[in-house]
Amino acid sequence: MFGTFGIQGHRPMLKWLRLTTTALAVGGCSGPLSTLDTAGSAAASIATLWWAMLAGAAILTVLVMTLLALAFRRRPTPAPGGTRLWIGGLGVAMPSTVLLVLLGFALALGEQTIARKAAGVVVVEASAHQWYWDFRHPGMAGEIVTRDVLHIPAGRPVDLRLEAHDVIHSFWVPRLAGKMDAIPGHVNVIRIDAKEPGRFEGQCAEFCGLGHAGHRFRVVAHDAAGWTAFQRGEQP
Numbered sequence: 001m002f003g004t005f006g007i008q009g010h011r012p013m014l015k016w017l018r019l020t021t022t023a024l025a026v027g028g029c030s031g032p033l034s035t036l037d038t039a040g041s042a043a044a045s046i047a048t049l050w051w052a053m054l055a056g057a058a059i060l061t062v063l064v065m066t067l068l069a070l071a072f073r074r075r076p077t078p079a080p081g082g083t084r085l086w087i088g089g090l091g092v093a094m095p096s097t098v099l100l101v102l103l104g105f106a107l108a109l110g111e112q113t114i115a116r117k118a119a120g121v122v123v124v125e126a127s128a129h130q131w132y133w134d135f136r137h138p139g140m141a142g143e144i145v146t147r148d149v150l151h152i153p154a155g156r157p158v159d160l161r162l163e164a165h166d167v168i169h170s171f172w173v174p175r176l177a178g179k180m181d182a183i184p185g186h187v188n189v190i191r192i193d194a195k196e197p198g199r200f201e202g203q204c205a206e207f208c209g210l211g212h213a214g215h216r217f218r219v220v221a222h223d224a225a226g227w228t229a230f231q232r233g234e235q236p
Helices: 002-027 041-071 082-113 224-231
Strands: 122-129 132-137 144-147 149-153 158-164 169-172 180-182 188-192 198-204 216-222
Touching (some): 041 082, 122 169, 122 180, 149 158, 149 224, 158 169, 180 188, 216 224
Parallel strands (some): 149 216
Antiparallel strands (some): 132 144, 158 188, 169 198, 198 216
16 A cells, blocks of 8 residues: 555656656757757758767667677577677677768768858958957958957858967857867867858857856848848948
8 A cells, every 4th residue: 555655646756757857858959059959051960960879879779778688688508609699790790880880970071061162151250358259250341340249141151260369269159050169379260151040149168267157159140131231330
């Protein structure tokens, strides 16, 4: 009786736990800093790689659990060559194949996201400081400098030339592209793009001092008319 009451008493808690876990898992797939809710081609490639790695990890997990279950299974007499098949075939060959496929897939996606020569590329200079960003955009009457707000045209590739003036920082807009370090005395280039106009949140992804938690910025992707107006110096 006590055991039955205990199970029934824990059912609401188990239900609440399942709902909470599901909500947290689903909530992590969206939001302003989500790497899975993509809005650019580079970010989409990274998300594709993530799903491929998840599938590969699931296959390997099922394989390991299967081998573990078979290891605890008693047999009257071992089958000839059975150990060699499980250890050599499934224990070594299959994981190696899965990992090699994932590696090749990652290299192919990485090659696609490298900044290359392309038509219509916009170049923006980005300078990292403790704890803000300066962005220098091309304008019709000269450079347009903004602080903590990066302006880009939607539907066009943008090359960001990253540099730092004090310590190492890292540029990251999860919905548009991967991370790239900004290093003092060195220029790194990262290509980003936004498929549609909108506003996207970014942050420094490298600990850069006590103000690191607030080292945030925003990316504004304009349509054609908005980008032309911005280059003329008009307030968006």
